[in-house]
Amino acid sequence: xxxxxxxxxxxxxxxxxxxxxxxxxxxxxxxxxxxxxxxxxxxxxxxxxxxxxxxxxxxxxxxxxxxxxxxxxxxxxxxxxxxxxxxxxxxxxxxxxxxxxxxxxxxxxxxxxxxxxxxxxxxxxxxxxxxxxxxxxxxxxxxxxxxxxxxxxxxxxxxxxxxxxxxxxxxxxxxxxxxxxxxxxxxxxxxxxxxxxxxxxxxxxxxxxxxxxxxxxxxxxxxxxxxxxxxxxxxxxxxxxxxxxxxxxxxxxxxxxxxxxxxxxxxxxxxxxxxxxxxxxxxxxxxxxxxxxxxxxxxxxxxxxxxxxxxxxxxxxxxxxxxxxxxxxxxxxxxxxxxxxxxxxxxxxxxxxxxxxxxxxxxxxxxxxxx
Numbered sequence: 606x607x608x609x610x611x612x613x614x615x616x617x618x619x620x621x622x623x624x625x626x627x628x629x630x631x632x633x634x635x636x637x638x639x640x641x642x643x644x645x646x647x648x649x650x651x652x653x654x655x656x657x658x659x660x661x662x663x664x665x666x667x668x669x670x671x672x673x674x675x676x677x678x679x680x681x682x683x684x685x686x687x688x689x690x691x692x693x694x695x696x697x698x699x700x701x702x703x704x705x706x707x708x709x710x711x712x713x714x715x716x717x718x719x720x721x722x723x724x725x726x727x728x729x730x731x732x733x734x735x736x737x738x739x740x741x742x743x744x745x746x747x748x749x750x751x752x753x754x755x756x757x758x759x760x761x762x763x764x765x766x767x768x769x770x771x772x773x774x775x776x777x778x779x780x781x782x783x784x785x786x787x788x789x790x791x792x793x794x795x796x797x798x799x800x801x802x803x804x805x806x807x808x809x810x811x812x813x814x815x816x817x818x819x820x821x822x823x824x825x826x827x828x829x830x831x832x833x834x835x836x837x838x839x840x841x842x843x844x845x846x847x848x849x850x851x852x853x854x855x856x857x858x859x860x861x862x863x864x865x866x867x868x869x870x871x872x873x874x875x876x877x878x879x880x881x882x883x884x885x886x887x888x889x890x891x892x893x894x895x896x897x898x899x900x901x902x903x904x905x906x907x908x909x910x911x912x913x914x915x916x917x918x919x920x921x922x923x924x925x926x927x928x929x930x931x932x933x934x935x936x937x938x939x940x941x942x943x944x945x946x947x948x949x950x951x952x953x954x955x956x957x958x959x960x961x962x963x964x965x966x967x968x969x970x971x972x973x974x975x976x
Contacts, residue, residue, distance in 0.1 A: 651940070652942065735749060748909040752909065756921055760837050794839045797835075802832055806828050806900065818916075822916065824905060824907075829905030830915070841886045849882075895957075905921065922950055925946060926946055
């Protein structure tokens with residue numbers, strides 16, 4: 606029996622090339638992700654490595670060591686230069702330069718050794734002060750965790766409902782021509798540079814919110830959360846709209862035939878049927894807000910305060926890495942802690958993606974399918 610030409614089992618050379626190209630690209634992608642995690646985790650391990658030397662405080666012998674470098678000294682008067690060369694005290698609990706010079710060097714060293722010995726690494730990381738500069742640096746990560754949690758929750762509280770409602774409108778209520786405009790417009794928002802969104806919040810949103818609510822701080826966690834919600838909305842909208850469109854139309858027709866209104870059908874029938882995809886959209890939106898850097902630096906006030914108030918400045922872990930990694934000393938304790946923050950971000954994002962893939966797409970889909 607002659608074999609049909611469209612069902613031929615012969616495979617062309619181009620198909621083999623395409624197949625192996627896809628395999629190689631997928632394998633390289635997985636390998637790159639794994640290598641990035643290994644690099645970040647290895648640098649973070651310098652904090653607990655026994656071979657790593659203990660960070661020594663910077664020795665200040667005279668005021669000349671604290672004088673900033675001048676790039677254009679001929680435009681300043683002698684008085685202005687003297688004012689400029691006076692160092693600013695960032696860690697006032699250790700005293701000024703004069704007090705430090707009068708104190709015995711041995712007493713200062715003994716006090717610092719006692720402080721280091723009495724507080725373990727975990728105790729210092731779980732403290733509520735982040736102050737990496739100074740003779741006694743403090744690396745408490747709790748203000749960073751609180752700031753990250755505040756801005757992420759605000760972003761999801763604003764972005765997730767708006768994205769889901771926009772997906773419902775686009776899938777069931779909008780006319781075809783309007784849908785062809787709304788969907789590309791919202792998805793285009795995902796391509797906006799983060800620095801543009803951050804500048805918009807810095808210049809426009811912050812002023813509007815301060816005038817409307819009378820907040821004491823112009824830049825705070827609320828402004829940062831609003832900026833992050835702008836990046837969350839396109840992700841939630843795109844995935845939720847695709848999930849709603851994938852629900853069988855027979856469910857909608859049956860609900861309408863039983864006398865339900867369009868809104869009742871969309872809210873009580875179609876949305877629950879698409880719950881796995883909507884839940885996945887929210888989880889991915891959380892991951893997007895959790896790891897955003899530029900908007901968090903520009904719109905939150907970027908101050909590591911241990912406060913749950915949304916009207917006070919905040920600082921996220923991603924913003925801390927972006928702001929301080931360029932000036933940190935390689936191999937120092939500060940360097941290792943920044944990589945530890947990067948490891949936490951990586952693990953959190955990977956965990957969200959794993960939950961989305963394994964739990965949402967498997968268990969919830971099987972439950973809604975009656976399996």
